[in-house]
Amino acid sequence: MRQLAAGTRAFAGLVSIAGGGKVMETAHQLVVLTRKPEDGRERARGCEVLAALEVALGLPEGRANPCLGGRPGVLFGHNRPDIRVPLVATVDRAGSAERIERDIETLAGPDYTLSSEAIRRYAYTRVYRNTLDYFTRELEAIGFEVYEDPVGTLVARNRPRGENVFGVGSHCDSNRNGGKYDGTMGVVTALEVCRLNEELGLGLALQLVSFLEEEGSGFGQMLLGSRIMAQRVAEEELKQSFLAIDDGRSFWEHAKEAGYEPERWRESIHVLDDLDGWIEMHIEQARVLQDTGNRIGIVTAIAGYVHGDITVHGRADHAGATPMEFRLDPGLPAAECVLELERLARAAGKGTVGTVGEIELRPGIINVVPAEARFSLDVRGVDEEAFRGVAGEIASFAEEAARKRGMKAAFKERQMLPATPLDGRIVSALEAAASSTDEPFMLMPSGAAHDTMCIADQVPSAMVFVPCKDGISHSPLEEASSDDAALAAEIILNAIRTLS
Numbered sequence: 001m002r003q004l005a006a007g008t009r010a011f012a013g014l015v016s017i018a019g020g021g022k023v024m025e026t027a028h029q030l031v032v033l034t035r036k037p038e039d040g041r042e043r044a045r046g047c048e049v050l051a052a053l054e055v056a057l058g059l060p061e062g063r064a065n066p067c068l069g070g071r072p073g074v075l076f077g078h079n080r081p082d083i084r085v086p087l088v089a090t091v092d093r094a095g096s097a098e099r100i101e102r103d104i105e106t107l108a109g110p111d112y113t114l115s116s117e118a119i120r121r122y123a124y125t126r127v128y129r130n131t132l133d134y135f136t137r138e139l140e141a142i143g144f145e146v147y148e149d150p151v152g153t154l155v156a157r158n159r160p161r162g163e164n165v166f167g168v169g170s171h172c173d174s175n176r177n178g179g180k181y182d183g184t185m186g187v188v189t190a191l192e193v194c195r196l197n198e199e200l201g202l203g204l205a206l207q208l209v210s211f212l213e214e215e216g217s218g219f220g221q222m223l224l225g226s227r228i229m230a231q232r233v234a235e236e237e238l239k240q241s242f243l244a245i246d247d248g249r250s251f252w253e254h255a256k257e258a259g260y261e262p263e264r265w266r267e268s269i270h271v272l273d274d275l276d277g278w279i280e281m282h283i284e285q286a287r288v289l290q291d292t293g294n295r296i297g298i299v300t301a302i303a304g305y306v307h308g309d310i311t312v313h314g315r316a317d318h319a320g321a322t323p324m325e326f327r328l329d330p331g332l333p334a335a336e337c338v339l340e341l342e343r344l345a346r347a348a349g350k351g352t353v354g355t356v357g358e359i360e361l362r363p364g365i366i367n368v369v370p371a372e373a374r375f376s377l378d379v380r381g382v383d384e385e386a387f388r389g390v391a392g393e394i395a396s397f398a399e400e401a402a403r404k405r406g407m408k409a410a411f412k413e414r415q416m417l418p419a420t421p422l423d424g425r426i427v428s429a430l431e432a433a434a435s436s437t438d439e440p441f442m443l444m445p446s447g448a449a450h451d452t453m454c455i456a457d458q459v460p461s462a463m464v465f466v467p468c469k470d471g472i473s474h475s476p477l478e479e480a481s482s483d484d485a486a487l488a489a490e491i492i493l494n495a496i497r498t499l500s
C-alpha cells in the first residue's frame with residue numbers, strides 16, 4: 001500500500017465532493033484523508049482526495065483520476081485544484097437497525113415489563129431496574145462510565161466528569177398501557193450513537209441520559225426526572241404531594257426504598273454541567289411524517305399550551321314543559337364555543353391547535369335542560385402569541401355567547417406552559433446531516449411535551465422525530481421502524497460531529 005502524505009487524517013465515511021459550493025457527486029463508505037488547516041474546515045486538494053481514495057480502495061496509482069475514469073459508481077467530477085470535502089460519517093445502517101431492533105425486542109421481554117399485554121414500566125419497579133441495568137451493561141461494554149443521579153436518572157459518559165460532552169437520550173419508562181417505542185427507542189438510538197462513535201473511532205465526547213418518570217406512570221407526574229433536574233419541583237411536593245399510583249406512598253419514600261438519596265435531589269442539576277448540547281430522539285406520536293412520506297422530523301420548537309375550563313351557568317328546567325323561548329340552556333353557548341375554537345385555531349395558523357376534550361352538562365339527565373355546562377380547553381402551539389391569543393379570544397367569545405342568551409360564562413386556567421424554542425445551531429446541523437443522507441425529512445414543531453422542554457433553557461437543545469405507524473402511541477399497538485431509528489442515529493452522530 002502506498003504511503004500517505006504527512007499531516008493527513010483518516011476518516012471513515014461518506015464523501016461528498018463539492019465544486020463551487022455545489023455537491024457534484026457522492027461516494028459511499030470510503031476511507032479518505034484530508035488535512036485540517038488552521039481555519040478548522042476540512043479541506044483537501046482534489047489530487048489528495050483521489051490519492052486517498054486509491055489507497056482506500058486498493059486501486060493502482062492514477063486509477064482514480066477522473067480523466068482516466070474510475071471504478072463505476074465510485075468516482076466523480078472534475079479534478080479541481082481546491083475541492084471542498086465536507087466529511088460525513090456513514091454508518092452501516094442495516095447493522096445499526098439490527099442492533100436497535102435487538103435492543104427494542106429485548107426490552108419488550110418479560111423481564112422488562114409488568115404486563116404481558118403492554119409495556120408497563122415505571123420508576124423503582126423491578127422491571128425498570130432491569131432496564132437501567134441493560135443500558136448500563138451495553139454502555140460499559142463500549143467504555144462508558146455509568147451512574148445514576150440522586151433520584152435515578154441514568155447518566156453515562158465517555159469522558160470524565162468536568163470535561164465537556166454532547167448529550168443524547170430520552171426516557172425508558174412507559175405509559176401504563178404503553179408500547180415498545182415511546183421513549184425507549186430514543187434511549188436505544190442514543191445508545192447506537194454511542195456505539196457508532198466507538199466503532200468508527202470518531203472520538204466524540206458523549207453523555208447519554210435516560211430520564212426518570214417521563215410518562216408519570218409511577219407517581220402521576222409527567223416529566224418528573226427532568227423537572228427535578230431543572231429544579232422545577234418543590235421539596236414538599238416530592239415528600240408529600242407526589243404519591244405513588246400503586247400504593248399512595250410518597251415519591252420520597254419510594255426513592256429511598258430503592259436506594260436513592262432524594263434529599264440530594266437538587267444535585268441532579270449537575271448532570272447538565274458539562275453539556276455542550278443535547279439531542280433527544282423520539283417517535284413522533286402523530287401521523288404527519290407518515291402522511292407526508294418523511295422518514296425524519298427535525299423539531300424546531302416544542303409547543304406550549306394553555307389548559308383550562310369554561311363554565312356556562314344557565315338554569316335547569318323541565319325539558320318538556322319549558323318552551324324554547326323560556327330557557328337558559330348553557331349547552332347552547334358551549335356548543336357555539338366548540339365550533340368557534342376550531343375557527344380561531346385555524347385562523348391563528350402557525351401550528352396552533354385547539355381541542356375541547358371534555359364536555360359536561362349538569363345535572364346530565366335526558367329530560368332536564370342543564371343548569372351548567374363545563375368544557376375543557378387545550379390550546380397549543382409553538383407561537384406563544386398565537387396560542388395564548390386563541391385561549392384569550394375563546395374566553396371572551398364564551399362570555400359574549402352566554403350574555404347574548406342571558407347567561408354568564410367564566411374561564412378558569414388550569415395550567416399554562418410556555419413554548420420551548422429549540423437551538424437554531426443544532427437544528428441547522430441536524431438539517432445539514434439529514435440532507436446528506438438523501439432521505440426525505442422535514443422541519444416540524446412538536447405538539448407533545450418532552451423532557452427536552454425542561455432542559456432547553458439551560459443547554460442548547462434539539463429533537464429528532466421518526467414516524468410511528470398511524471400516529472399511534474401510548475398503546476401496545478405502537479409501531480416504529482428500526483431502519484428509521486438507524487437513520488436518525490446517523491443524522492444525530494453527524495450533526496454532533498459538526499458541532500463538536
Ligand SMILES: [Zn+2]
Nearest residue numbers: 182183214282
Ligand atoms: Zn415519550
